[in-house]
Amino acid sequence: MDGAFEVLARDPASGARAGRLHTAHGVVETPAFMPVGTQASVKTLSSEELEELGASMILGNTYHLYLRPGAGRVAELGGLHRFMAWSGSILTDSGGFQVLSLTALRRVDEEGVTFRSHLDGSTHRLTPEGVVHLQELLGSDVAMVLDECPPYPSPPEEVEASLRRTERWAEIALASHRRDDQLLFGIVQGGMEAGVRRRAARALGKLEFDGYGIGGLSIGEPKETMYRMLEASVPELPPARPRYLMGVGSPDALVEGVARGIDLFDSVLPTRVARHGTVLTRRGPVTVRNARYASDERPLDPSCDCRVCRRYSRAYVRHLLNAGEILGLRLCSYHNLHVLLRLMEEVRAAIRQGTFAEVRRAAAALFPRRQEPAAGPRPAPTTEVTG
Amino acid sequence: MDGAFEVLARDPASGARAGRLHTAHGVVETPAFMPVGTQASVKTLSSEELEELGASMILGNTYHLYLRPGAGRVAELGGLHRFMAWSGSILTDSGGFQVLSLTALRRVDEEGVTFRSHLDGSTHRLTPEGVVHLQELLGSDVAMVLDECPPYPSPPEEVEASLRRTERWAEIALASHRRDDQLLFGIVQGGMEAGVRRRAARALGKLEFDGYGIGGLSIGEPKETMYRMLEASVPELPPARPRYLMGVGSPDALVEGVARGIDLFDSVLPTRVARHGTVLTRRGPVTVRNARYASDERPLDPSCDCRVCRRYSRAYVRHLLNAGEILGLRLCSYHNLHVLLRLMEEVRAAIRQGTFAEVRRAAAALFPRRQEPAAGPRPAPTTEVTG
Numbered sequence: 222m223d224g225a226f227e228v229l230a231r232d233p234a235s236g237a238r239a240g241r242l243h244t245a246h247g248v249v250e251t252p253a254f255m256p257v258g259t260q261a262s263v264k265t266l267s268s269e270e271l272e273e274l275g276a277s278m279i280l281g282n283t284y285h286l287y288l289r290p291g292a293g294r295v296a297e298l299g300g301l302h303r304f305m306a307w308s309g310s311i312l313t314d315s316g317g318f319q320v321l322s323l324t325a326l327r328r329v330d331e332e333g334v335t336f337r338s339h340l341d342g343s344t345h346r347l348t349p350e351g352v353v354h355l356q357e358l359l360g361s362d363v364a365m366v367l368d369e370c371p372p373y374p375s376p377p378e379e380v381e382a383s384l385r386r387t388e389r390w391a392e393i394a395l396a397s398h399r400r401d402d403q404l405l406f407g408i409v410q411g412g413m414e415a416g417v418r419r420r421a422a423r424a425l426g427k428l429e430f431d432g433y434g435i436g437g438l439s440i441g442e443p444k445e446t447m448y449r450m451l452e453a454s455v456p457e458l459p460p461a462r463p464r465y466l467m468g469v470g471s472p473d474a475l476v477e478g479v480a481r482g483i484d485l486f487d488s489v490l491p492t493r494v495a496r497h498g499t500v501l502t503r504r505g506p507v508t509v510r511n512a513r514y515a516s517d518e519r520p521l522d523p524s525c526d527c528r529v530c531r532r533y534s535r536a537y538v539r540h541l542l543n544a545g546e547i548l549g550l551r552l553c554s555y556h557n558l559h560v561l562l563r564l565m566e567e568v569r570a571a572i573r574q575g576t577f578a579e580v581r582r583a584a585a586a587l588f589p590r591r592q593e594p595a596a597g598p599r600p601a602p603t604t605e606v607t608g
Numbered sequence: 609m610d611g612a613f614e615v616l617a618r619d620p621a622s623g624a625r626a627g628r629l630h631t632a633h634g635v636v637e638t639p640a641f642m643p644v645g646t647q648a649s650v651k652t653l654s655s656e657e658l659e660e661l662g663a664s665m666i667l668g669n670t671y672h673l674y675l676r677p678g679a680g681r682v683a684e685l686g687g688l689h690r691f692m693a694w695s696g697s698i699l700t701d702s703g704g705f706q707v708l709s710l711t712a713l714r715r716v717d718e719e720g721v722t723f724r725s726h727l728d729g730s731t732h733r734l735t736p737e738g739v740v741h742l743q744e745l746l747g748s749d750v751a752m753v754l755d756e757c758p759p760y761p762s763p764p765e766e767v768e769a770s771l772r773r774t775e776r777w778a779e780i781a782l783a784s785h786r787r788d789d790q791l792l793f794g795i796v797q798g799g800m801e802a803g804v805r806r807r808a809a810r811a812l813g814k815l816e817f818d819g820y821g822i823g824g825l826s827i828g829e830p831k832e833t834m835y836r837m838l839e840a841s842v843p844e845l846p847p848a849r850p851r852y853l854m855g856v857g858s859p860d861a862l863v864e865g866v867a868r869g870i871d872l873f874d875s876v877l878p879t880r881v882a883r884h885g886t887v888l889t890r891r892g893p894v895t896v897r898n899a900r901y902a903s904d905e906r907p908l909d910p911s912c913d914c915r916v917c918r919r920y921s922r923a924y925v926r927h928l929l930n931a932g933e934i935l936g937l938r939l940c941s942y943h944n945l946h947v948l949l950r951l952m953e954e955v956r957a958a959i960r961q962g963t964f965a966e967v968r969r970a971a972a973a974l975f976p977r978r979q980e981p982a983a984g985p986r987p988a989p990t991t992e993v994t995g
């Protein structure tokens with residue numbers, strides 16, 4: 222698809238820009254945060270609720286959907302949109318990250334990766350062309366190439382070898398992509414060296430992708446390192462194409478990513494911290510599960526106007542979480558997504574109105590910095606950690 | 609409260625009647641099914657959804673809420689309605705059943721019951737007057753007396769001794785009840801002997817309760833036995849007061865209960881079977897979790913117009929359940945409650961229009977008989993089994 226992305230406004234004092242990504246299922250106003258629906262479900266929430274929250278594009282995960290219910294089955298049922306009754310846009314991650322972080326006995330060779338399913342131990346193989354085909358079956362609006370994300374930290378020679386493979390795979394993916402109602406994004410890797418990242422972005426930027434993911438970040442490195450990697454990569458990418466910082470969703474990193482020219486973000490943060498009883502507020506995260514909130518009649522965030530904050534108290538949500546009631550997870554997840562989606566709405570309006578610097582300053586003060594939840598290799602892969 | 613209940617119509621060919629129960633939080637059209645929110649939450653559903661489903665009265669459980677978050681805390685937070693942001697009516701069960709089925713080391717004496725909490729093993733004591741006081745703190749619209757439910761089967765002499773205790777406790781409860789914005793219901797026990805049930809109902813009916821629960825049924829006995837017990841008890845109760853068959857929620861038993869003069873029902877059935885991947889339909893229960901539904905594009909019940917059936921397919925719900933996604937439980941629970949609440953709506957309209965016999969015949973054909981899920985003493989008491 223040509224001309225899928227348009228830049229509408231630029232912040233003069235930073236790399237921030239506001240734009241529109243046109244997909245087969247509508248328009249995504251950028252910068253945008255995409256809720257993660259790993260297994261064709263944004264954890265605990267319904268498609269109605271995602272509409273109500275104003276999400277315009279959500280994620281699905283190719284690795285997970287390939288294993289269950291199967292990409293062929295999703296295709297047979299009319300594609301991912303129809304399957305999950307979601308009429309907005311969908312981006313599917315390639316599954317490269319999940320293969321490397323969730324599976325046992327994986328073996329990466331030059332043509333692809335062989336691994337055992339985290340569900341039943343069965344053996345599978347993903348290749349760059351196979352992953353494109355799977356996403357064509359799923360029918361997402363944006364497909365991602367298969368990449369390899371080296372763990373943090375990794376020795377330079379391993380980062381280099383992995384990067385060469387990722388680059389070769391990107392060319393194969395591009396050559397094998399057929400659906401013209403689906404955008405295909407490449408993924409910039411390159412570890413934590415600015416020089417390597419710069420070179421990787423320049424090389425990938427020469428390939429005719431519809432957009433560019435920046436992967437292999439937010440995997441345990443300090444945030445300053447992540448920002449330096451963005452500063453090295455983004456200027457090397459084609460300015461007319463969207464840039465997607467993968468796996469980032471803490472409020473401060475969203476705003477700082479936007480300031481460095483990022484257009485799209487995704488993260489399991491809002492639903493994952495909800496499972497730990499934490500809610501995002503305009504005064505920083507609040508772990509509402511703590512006993513100190515047992516008699517707190519205030520809403521999760523007194524400055525929030527979401528459906529949850531208009532109706533329920535911290536005391537009730539705390540009780541639900543404490544009693545193991547699913548409604549507690551639902552209410553926290555809904556609220557957290559509302560906070561991030563509203564923040565991005567504000568950011569978009571500010572860029573258009575020339576007031577992004579103020580929003581950036583305010584966000585830094587209102588949302589104290591916090592580390593992303595660890596997204597690196599996980600000790601005990603279960604479905605619980607998938608979204 | 610006097611005149612809380614009015615009978616509006618009677619079916620000439622059965623004991624069925626349509627009426628209205630006036631509580632401090634509105635009008636409950638009867639016969640009514642009450643969704644169960646054991647721990648101040650109808651499992652997986654929000655108060656908004658219960659409103660949308662048209663529930664007019666829901667249940668809370670005194671035993672569970674006493675242990676967590678504590679009746680005093682609920683009172684401090686403005687009572688159960690405000691705590692859970694539910695403006696409809698609430699009935700609280702006394703907790704007698706839960707003490708006997710969930711706790712270890714319980715000891716029943718003539719003045720009450722001493723038991724260890726299923727949560728932390730701490731020792732507690734409930735008495736008939738204490739249970740009334742707890743429910744006054746919770747602020748429910750209908751409170752239930754503390755009763756003792758003998759297991760099925762039990763020897764006649766044990767049923768008899770237990771019944772005498774329950775009857776004495778009922779008098780104590782009635783004498784200690786203070787709140788005049790709260791109705792108090794007695795509970796008919798009496799095991800599975802028609803003669804004993806008849807005598808128990810006659811004795812209890814002489815006490816000035818606002819309504820009468822019929823307890824100790826649906827605990828493993830054949831349905832025919834349960835119906836005989838209703839036929840023995842109901843005619844002995846004051847006709848101007850509502851009758852509540854406790855713990856019954858299978859579609860066939862609801863209709864047969866109505867035919868025997870029951871006005872109120874509650875059961876965890878709709879949310880519990882949802883957790884096992886089963887949905888109620890107009891053609892009997894469907895275990896949508898089964899592999900045979902993996903490619904089924906039909907709604908859970910093709911004849912249903914609920915929000916879930918209008919949007920989602922069996923294939924998707926099956927995937928969600930199979931993948932451990934909470935949304936699967938939500939969708940099944942919502943649909944199941946819709947089925948029971950709509951059935952009761954039909955039943956009420958039919959009684960008023962003189963067509964109850966037809967609805968009864970149709971229901972017997974449409975909802976094949978099934979056993980209630982076991983409600984008797986449970987092997988491994990965890991929070992999972994509480995609602």
